[in-house]
Amino acid sequence: MNKIDLDDCPIALAQKILGGKWALRILYNLSTGILRFGELNRQMPELTQATLTKELRRLESFQLINRKVYPEVPPRVEYSLAEMGLKLLPVLRELEIWGDEYKKNTLNNN
């Protein structure tokens, strides 16, 4: 039933995958390079481990990020952008520009 949307509208697909509250933030953080779980969490202290884990798994299932586990003790897990995640960089850049501009334009209004 929602296959119709996804076929017709790439934006609907994008919204479905990138929607959520954290997806873009996570990808944005990863755009600077590989990060470990704890590092990601420290850059976004507002979300809990549980939520971060869920989001990472979701993004992984959509093949936007890679998850590399090192069989060590203590464990180490590194996240990085996968191919489709890398292709999202132009979007993130434009979005960043827009967000900055928006803040400037609404400083006096809000």
Added chain:
Amino acid sequence: MNKIDLDDCPIALAQKILGGKWALRILYNLSTGILRFGELNRQMPELTQATLTKELRRLESFQLINRKVYPEVPPRVEYSLAEMGLKLLPVLRELEIWGDEYKKNTLNNN
């Protein structure tokens, strides 16, 4: 408390404003030009009048779209992109490209 995010991270701001389930779809439809309420609704039959109204009001409050009411009978209301909405066009274009690409790359995998 979330002012911290908004100051630090333009992406968080963008996600807050553009999040939702329909924001990007609506803006995407309006990117082709001015549309009346009914036309918008026809292009997205999956959402109800009530939901569409709410989203339009929200986007208007963020100054992404303009709402022009014609004092006629039957009433006519036209929606168009406002300044900050127009500045979102590059994002929408990149997102569209990405969505199309994503579909291609996942045809055999899904």
Added chain:
DNA sequence: CCGCATCCCACTGGATACTG
């Protein structure tokens, strides 16, 4: 250190009916 399981709440957004 990294993450899973469980529980739970708030809020988004949908259904439906009515109106100028």
Added chain:
DNA sequence: CAGTATCCAGTGGGATGCGG
């Protein structure tokens, strides 16, 4: 035609505690 009003369900995401 373009809404409002009301009510309600689903789910996204947070809190907490345990485990390898």
